[in-house]
Amino acid sequence: VGGKWCYEKIKIMRTHIDYGIYFNSDFCQIARIENGVPVIVESNLMKDSMPLCVVINPRKNIIVGDAAYAANIKDKLRLLKTFGKDDSNSYCGFTRTLGTDIKYYSSILNKDFSSEELLAECFKQLKSFVSDEILNSVVITVPDKFINPQNEAVIRAGKMAGFKQIELVQKSIATSLGYGLDSKHKDSFWLMFDFGGSTFDVTLIKSEEGILTVKDIDGDNWLGGKNLDEAIVDQIIIPNLQEKFAIDSILEDADKMEILKNAVKFYAEETKKKLSFEESHCIFSYFGDLPFEDENGNELAINIEITQQDLAWVSRPIYQKAIDITIDLLKRNNLKGKDIDAICLVGGDTYSPVLRKILKEQITDKIDVSIDPMTVVAKGAALFASINDLGMAQIASTGTIALDLKYESATIEEHTLINFKINSALTTFSIPEKVYATLKRGDKAYLSNKILIRDKKATLIEVLLNQNESNYFSIILTNEKGDRIPCQPNQFKIIQSDMADDFPITLPYHIGISKYCETEDKELFQTIKGLEKHKKIPATGVINGFKTRFDLRPGVISDVIRFPIYQGDYNAEGTDPLLNNHVVDIVISGESLPALLPANSDIDFTVKVDKSQLLTFSVYIPYLNHTEECTIEIKQTKPPTVEFLFKEISKAKQTAKRLNATNVSEKLEVLEVQLENDKVSADVKLKIFDELRKELLKLDSAIKTAEWPRIEQELKDAFYEMEISSSNEAQISEFRFTIEQILKEKNIREAKLMLVEINDFNGLTTISDKYIDDLKGKLVLFYADNPSMGKERFRFLLMELIRIEKNKVAEDDKMKVTDLLKKELLKWK
Numbered sequence: 029v030g031g032k033w034c035y036e037k038i039k040i041m042r043t044h045i046d047y048g049i050y051f052n053s054d055f056c057q058i059a060r061i062e063n064g065v066p067v068i069v070e071s072n073l074m075k076d077s078m079p080l081c082v083v084i085n086p087r088k089n090i091i092v093g094d095a096a097y098a099a100n101i102k103d104k105l106r107l108l109k110t111f112g113k114d115d116s117n118s119y120c121g122f123t124r125t126l127g128t129d130i131k132y133y134s135s136i137l138n139k140d141f142s143s144e145e146l147l148a149e150c151f152k153q154l155k156s157f158v159s160d161e162i163l164n165s166v167v168i169t170v171p172d173k174f175i176n177p178q179n180e181a182v183i184r185a186g187k188m189a190g191f192k193q194i195e196l197v198q199k200s201i202a203t204s205l206g207y208g209l210d211s212k213h214k215d216s217f218w219l220m221f222d223f224g225g226s227t228f229d230v231t232l233i234k235s236e237e238g239i240l241t242v243k244d245i246d247g248d249n250w251l252g253g254k255n256l257d258e259a260i261v262d263q264i265i266i267p268n269l270q271e272k273f274a275i276d277s278i279l280e281d282a283d284k285m286e287i288l289k290n291a292v293k294f295y296a297e298e299t300k301k302k303l304s305f306e307e308s309h310c311i312f313s314y315f316g317d318l319p320f321e322d323e324n325g326n327e328l329a330i331n332i333e334i335t336q337q338d339l340a341w342v343s344r345p346i347y348q349k350a351i352d353i354t355i356d357l358l359k360r361n362n363l364k365g366k367d368i369d370a371i372c373l374v375g376g377d378t379y380s381p382v383l384r385k386i387l388k389e390q391i392t393d394k395i396d397v398s399i400d401p402m403t404v405v406a407k408g409a410a411l412f413a414s415i416n417d418l419g420m421a422q423i424a425s426t427g428t429i430a431l432d433l434k435y436e437s438a439t440i441e442e443h444t445l446i447n448f449k450i451n452s453a454l455t456t457f458s459i460p461e462k463v464y465a466t467l468k469r470g471d472k473a474y475l476s477n478k479i480l481i482r483d484k485k486a487t488l489i490e491v492l493l494n495q496n497e498s499n500y501f502s503i504i505l506t507n508e509k510g511d512r513i514p515c516q517p518n519q520f521k522i523i524q525s526d527m528a529d530d531f532p533i534t535l536p537y538h539i540g541i542s543k544y545c546e547t548e549d550k551e552l553f554q555t556i557k558g559l560e561k562h563k564k565i566p567a568t569g570v571i572n573g574f575k576t577r578f579d580l581r582p583g584v585i586s587d588v589i590r591f592p593i594y595q596g597d598y599n600a601e602g603t604d605p606l607l608n609n610h611v612v613d614i615v616i617s618g619e620s621l622p623a624l625l626p627a628n629s630d631i632d633f634t635v636k637v638d639k640s641q642l643l644t645f646s647v648y649i650p651y652l653n654h655t656e657e658c659t660i661e662i663k664q665t666k667p668p669t670v671e672f673l674f675k676e677i678s679k680a681k682q683t684a685k686r687l688n689a690t691n692v693s694e695k696l697e698v699l700e701v702q703l704e705n706d707k708v709s710a711d712v713k714l715k716i717f718d719e720l721r722k723e724l725l726k727l728d729s730a731i732k733t734a735e736w737p738r739i740e741q742e743l744k745d746a747f748y749e750m751e752i753s754s755s756n757e758a759q760i761s762e763f764r765f766t767i768e769q770i771l772k773e774k775n776i777r778e779a780k781l782m783l784v785e786i787n788d789f790n791g792l793t794t795i796s797d798k799y800i801d802d803l804k805g806k807l808v809l810f811y812a813d814n815p816s817m818g819k820e821r822f823r824f825l826l827m828e829l830i831r832i833e834k835n836k837v838a839e840d841d842k843m844k845v846t847d848l849l850k851k852e853l854l855k856w857k
Contacts, residue, residue: 032096032203032762042161042418043067043167043412043417043433043519043520043521044414044415044417044418044437044521045167045413045414045417046061046159046410046413046414047060047061047163047165047166047167047204047219047413048066048166048167048197048406048408048410048411048412048413049151049166049406049409050168050169050170050202051123051147051150051168052080052201052225052226052252052253052295052375053080053081053120053123053224053225053252053253054079054120054121054125054225054226054253054254055078055079055080055228056078056150056151056154057076057077057233057403057405057406058155058158058166058406058408059403059406059407059410060413061410061411061413061414061498063500064470064498064499064521065498066206066406066407066408066410066411066414067410067442068403068406068407069157069158070094071094071170072156072157073094075094076152076403077402078092078094078148078153079093079094079096079097080122080123080147081097081100081120082096082118082119082120082122082141082146082149082150083096083097083117083118084117084118084134084136084137085099085117085136085400086136086495087112089839090149092149092150093150093153096118097120099118100118100119100120101294103116103117103118104116104287104291104293104294105291105317105319106319107287107290108287108288108291108318108319108320109319111278111283111284115133115134115135117134117135117136119141119146121226121254121267122143122146122147123143123147123226124183124249124254125143125225125667125710125711125712126147126174126178126181127143127175127178127180127181127665127666128143128665128667128710128714129142129664129665130142130143130710132146144181144184144185144188144662145185145188147181147182147185148184148185148186148189151185151188151189151191155189155190155191156748163191164190164191164192164193164415165191165192165193165194165418166186166187166191166193166194166195167195167196167197167409167410167412167413167416168182168195168196168197168409169197169198169199169202169405169406169408169410170182170196170198171198171199171222171224171227171229171247171249171538172199172200172222172229172231172245172247172536173229173245173246173248173249174249174536175611175640176371176609176612176642177597177611177663177664177665179640179641179642181357182196182359183640183642192608194640195412195413195416195638195640196639196641197412197533197639197640198231198245198533198536199222199224199229199405200220200222200229200231200233200242200245201242201348201408201412201533202405202406202411203220203222203231203372203374203405203498204220204233204240204407204408205408205412205507206399206404206405206408207372207399207404209409215236216235216368216370216598217232217234217235217243217368217371218232218233218368218369218370218371219231219232219233219354219364219370219371219534220233220372220374221370221374222374222375222405223252223253223347223350223373223374223377223378224252224342224374224375224377225251225252225253225254225375225376225377226249226252226254227247227248227249227251227252228247228248228349228350228351228353229246229247229816230245230246230247230353230354231244231245231333232245232357232358236368240662242534242562243532243562244357244360244361244562245534245561246354246356246357246597246598247720248349248350248351248353248712249766250259250377250719251346251350251720252377253300253348253375253376253377256295256296256300256343256346256377257293257297257300258289258293258296259342259345259346260296260299260300260342261289261292261293261342262289262456263342263720264334264338264342264423265292265295265296265311265332266279266288266289267726267846268330268332269328269330273322273324273326274323274324274326275288275322275328275483276323277323282705283321287799291318294328295311295313295330296689296690298311299311299334299339300339300377303334303336304376304381305379305515307335307336308333309333309335310331311324311330311332311333311334312330313330313331314329314330314633315328315329317325317329317330318330329410330505336381336382337845339382340382343382343383344382344386347380347382347383348386354391355390355391361670362833365390365391365392367392368394369394369397370395371391371392371394371395371396372396372399372404373396373397373401374401374404375401375402376401376402378401388394390403390425411498411523413523414437414498414523415437415438415463415523417437417819423683425471428455428456428457428514428515428518429455429463429513429514429515429516430450430451430452430453430454430455430456430515430516431449431458431516432448432449432450432451433447433448433517433520434447434486434720435447435520436522437520437521437522437523437728438523438524439493439522439523439524440524440682441493442492442493442495442524442525443491443492444490444491444493445487445489445490445491446467446488446489446490446491446614447486447487448465448479448481448486448487448488448489449481449482449485449487450463450482453532457513457514457632460507461507461508462480462508463480463481463482463505463506463513464478464479464480464481464506464507464508465479465481465487465489465503465504465505466478466504466506467489467491467501467503467504468501468504469491469492469494469499469501470495470500471494474491476490476773477489478506481806493522493696494523494524496524497523497524498519498521498522498523498734499522499523499524500519500520500521501519502518502519503515503517503518503519503520506687533564533565534561534563534564534565534640535559535560535561535562535565535567535637536561536641537596537597537609538555538559538560538561538596538597538598538600538601539555539559539569539590539594539611539637540555540556540593540600540605540636541554541556541571541591541593541594541605541645542554542594542648545602550604552603552604553596553600553603553604553605553607553608554601554602554640555596556569556570556571557570558568559635559637561597561598565637565638565641566636566637566638566639567636567637567641568636569634569635569636569637570632570633570634570635571632571633571635571661572630572632573630573775574631574632574633575628575629575631576589576625576626576629576631577627577628578627579624579625579627580616580617580618580624580625581621581624582618582622582623582624583619583621584617585617585619586618587617587618587619588617589613589615589616590613590615591613591614591616592605592610592612592613593610593611593613593614593643594608594609594610594611595608595609595734596608597723597822599727599729603725603728604728604845607721607725607728612643612855613660613663614633614658615658615660616631616647620656621649621652621654622652622654623652625649626651629649629650629651630649630651631646631648631649632645632647632648632649632650633645633646633658634646634647635830641810643660644660645657645660646658652695667710667713667714667717668713668714668717669713670703670713673703673704673713673717673720675701675714676698676720676724677696677703677720680692680696680720680723680724680727681693681696681697681700683714683727683731684696684705684723687727687730687731687734688729689730690725692723695719696720699716699720702716735776738778739776739779739783740779740781742783743767743770743771743782746786747763747764747767747786749786749836750763750786751803752803752849763782763786770782778835803829803849807825808826809825825848825849828848828849829845831845831851832845
C-alpha cells in the first residue's frame, strides 16, 4: 500500500518439521510446536488421541478412529451369531505384524490389506486434524526394539499417507525430550520405562555434565497392554462364563474360542482402564448383548465384580516380565535401583497401581509422575521434529528476500551465533543497497543489535537464549530508511537444553554379518566395526576382506553374490547368525561390473545408517578399481508355521535336557502350551518364534560354555596316552608345541583336528620290544611318583609287561596288556 509492504499479512513459514506422530497397537497421536511449546493436535472429536482401528463399512467406505473402534466392537460381537461364517471387515492391533507379509482380508472390498496400508489410513486421518496449514513433513516414533523391516514398513505407511519428508525416532529419545527439557536431573542415571500397547522398551540414559547419552536399551516387541487385556479375558471373563454357562464345545474349537475372546476383549480393556484409578469395577452385560446361545439354549450375560487385588493377581506376572528385563539391564551395567535418579513412565498402562508398586518394591521409589505418560512421546516427537530442518524444496519464496541461515538448532550455550547471508539466486524482490537485520525473541524480552547484511557474504549476529526452552526468533529486515522488507524464512528456533549438545540417538542393535569362524568351524555373527549397539547415529561401518567364491562375469545378471545383514542384541557376537534378526541382503551382480571379477577377489563394503536407522550400502572392488551402490533386497518377514515351531521347540527341549538347562526347559514348555492353545493366531506365532529365538540364544551360549572344557579334556587325555604309548620323542615334542598353542587360543576347530591326528597316531603305534621296554621304564617312574597306586597293582602290571617281553605272545594279547596299562596310568593321572 503506497509502496510499502503490509507486513501483518505475511504468513509465518516453518523451517523445521515441527510435527511428531506417536502410535502403538491401540491408539495414535499427533503433536506440533506452537510458540516453542509442543502441543497435542486434538482429533475431530476434541480428543488427545485416536484409536488405531480401521473398518470397511457396507458402503465400501474406509472408516478410521473412534467411529471405527465403535464399529469394531459391534463387528466382533456380530461374529458370535455365526462364529466366523461371516468375514470380519474391522482391523485393530495390526501394528504387531508390521514388516511381515501377513494380510488382512476385506470381503466387502475383496481386497487384502497389509499392515502398513492400514497404518497409512490412520496417518491420513491424523493428518486431516491439521486444518490451518499444509502438512508434508513429520517425525514418527518407533519402538526401540523395532528391527529394520519394521522401520521400513513405517516409512512406507507414511509415504502412502502423503508425507513427503519422514524421519523416524526411537520412542526413548522422544520420551527423553518430553521429560528432559524441564528436568533438573544432572550427573545421574534415568530409566525410560515404556510399557505401551504392544511393546515394552526400557532405556538407560546417563546425564553427565549436562550431556545425555544412551547407555543401554532392552525390551520386548511382544509385551504390552494387549497382554493384560488377553490375561483378563483368559483368566477372569472366560472362566466366569464357563462356570455359569455350557460353552465347552466353543472353547474346544480354536477358531470359535478366538472369536469369543475377541468379542469380550472390549470389556477387558475397559476394566484395565477403570482399575487404574478405582478400587473396583463391575463387568456387566445384559442377556442378549452376546448374541449367541450356549449348548443348553441359554442366552449369555456377564456380571463380574473385579477388585484391585483381582487385577494384581492377573497382571503381576506380565508386569514382572518387564521388571525382570529392567533388572537384567541394570545388572549388566553394574547398577542397582538405588543408582537410578528417576524412572520416567510412558504409556497408559503405567498408571496402574500394581505396576507402580512393583517398581517401588524391586527397583526404586523414585518414579517421575510430573509428565502425562499418555502424551509425553508425541510431544517429545514434536520437539525432536523442531530441530530437524524441512527440505529446502518445501520452503517457498514468493516476493521476498531469500535468506541462508546457519546455526545450531539445539545447544547447551546461553549465547549463540547466527550466520546470515542473502541468497540472491532465490530472491524475488529488488534487494536494496543496504539491508539490516534485527532478531526479536518470541517472549519480547530480548532484541539483538541491528546488523548490516550483504549479498553473497556471511554476517554473524549473536543472540541470547532462555535456558531449557525453545527460543523462537522473528527476523526483521529493514532498508536504510527503516522500512520493513519481507523475507523467507522470517523466523527460526533454537532449543537451549542440557541435552542438546550431544543428542543421544543411537543404534538399538549391533548390525553385523555372517562370517566363517575358523576356530569353531562354522558361520557366526560378527558385528560390523563402527555399527556396534549404542553407536551414535548417523554412523558408518566398513567390512573389509570379503572374498568372492566364484567368477562374476560382466553383463551377466544371473551371476549374483548375496551378503546377508543381521541385527543382533547385546549378546549377539559369536552366535549363530540365524538366531538373530535378518535385515536385508546386499546383492552384487555381474550386470553392472565393467570387467570379469575372478573368484577369490577382495570386496570392501561401506554400510551407512541414517537417523531413521535406514541402511544404504556401497561396494569397492580393488581388483577392478570399481565402486558402486549396492542393490538391496528388502523382504517382508514370513510368519513361521505351527509345524515348524513345534519341531524347533522339540529339538530345543532335547538340547536343554542334555545341557541340564532347567530354566530354558521350563520356558520352552510354556511356549509349547501357548502354541497349542493359540495356534491359529498369526501374531501369537510371531511372538512365540521371537521368544523361542531368545531361548535358543541361551542354549547356544550354554553349548559353547560346555564344549570347550570337554574338548580340552579329551585333547589332554589323548596326548597323555600318546606320551605313555610312544617312544618317538621328536614326534611327541612336535605335538606338545602345537597343543600348547591350541589350548592357549581355545581353538575348538584345531582341537578337534588334533584329536583325530593323535588318535590316528596312537592306533598306528607298533608294539615292538623297544616299545615294551619303554613302557616298563615309564611304569617304574610313574609308581615312584604315585605310590598310592599300590605295590600289588604295580607288581601285576610290571609282570605282565615282562611276560610279553620274554615270551612269544599273540599281538592281540599285547594290545590288551598295553591298553590296560595306559588306562591305569590315565586313571591315576
